[in-house]
Amino acid sequence: MCTQEGVTTLLKGLAVLNFGCVIFLFVSGGLKVSNQNWHLAFGEQLISIGSVQIIVAIGIAPVWLLGFHGTKTHNRFFLATHTLLCGVLVIMTIVAAGATFDVLAETHSLALKDDCAFNTPQEYSVADCRDWQRSDRAAGIRLFWLFTFQQGREDPRQFQALDELQRRFDCCGFGPPLRCEADERAFPSDRPLELLDTELRVVRQSCGDVAGYYGALLEDECAHFEDEEAVPLVVAGCRFDFSVDACDDAKVAPDSKGCIADVENALRGQVLVYAWGLVVVALILAVAVVASTCMCFKRKYDDAFPRYIDEEPWDPYDETKSKRQRKAGDTKAGQPDCDDDSDVLGRTSVRTISTRGSGRRIHP
Missing domain, CATH: 1.20.120 (Four Helix Bundle (Hemerythrin (Met), subunit A))
Incomplete structure (x- = not known):
């Protein structure tokens, strides 16, 4: 190789x-x-x-x-x-x-995040869920949801994108329904907060007038009543956290959940x-x-390997032959060349024979 x-x-x-x-x-x-x-x-x-x-x-x-x-x-x-x-x-x-x-x-673990997205967690305590919901990661995912919701007010396709997420994951809004916990801290500084309107980026989480209800930060966002039979009717806030389409008027059940965990995973x-x-x-x-x-x-x-190994071996006969060709102009036509290795009869004029071990040279 x-x-x-x-x-x-x-x-x-x-x-x-x-x-x-x-x-x-x-x-x-x-x-x-x-x-x-x-x-x-x-x-x-x-x-x-x-x-x-x-x-x-x-x-x-x-x-x-x-x-x-x-x-x-x-x-x-x-x-x-x-x-x-x-x-x-x-x-x-x-x-x-x-x-x-x-x-x-x-x-945080996937199991914790999935369980804490429900209105009523089954395996984890509210304290465990609070630690995750107040984390910088959850705040960043919330910024994505708020930014898409904000764009949807001018571009209906953004609302459609949020609605597709709600339908895909069978969830409503961002946070767990009817489990709002106020968080007055600012959002993480490494996020482009200038993309959001001022009212959406001031605090991480604001709640409504009644415990558990989410605050309506945008005009006509929601107007849910705590008791629809009370007189007079009192607007408590939003049952769901920035929900769209069919979720706006949906009822909250123990198995109702927000999209926070699924959106983060996506x-x-x-x-x-x-x-x-x-x-x-x-x-x-x-x-x-x-x-x-x-x-x-x-x-x-x-x-x-030396380069000459790949080349054709040198033949001294070729060199002497070329010399004879160069001298051909000095030789008369029909006459034998004096430098030729054989006589006119084709016999060898000079032979040298070496005998093994004798050191003698024979000149026939």
């Missing part, structure tokens, strides 16, 4: 994979830089990670050409440079993948796919590093 032909063939095959890697890095890097939903949910550090991916994508093509030329010509300088630069790209890719995994690291899954893709890219680049390193330390063919 570690031959010039084998490594050259390997690099030709890697050219196709490298082309795919470049496209993947540009697409995933561009999404991390530009996707506002991801920035709201997980933080703006994704912008730096995406920038690193784009730099790696730009560097793959020239580095590969350097390695291919170095392998084809067995130029150790090009091979060493390719190994060094490709190694740097591998490290940058691994760092980007590690940083992405770190951003997406689970803060957004996390979108980014996680690209994180594992970075691992694959790093492995492909690592194969190129191993191949060029192998060729760099491999002796050249000329170092192991």
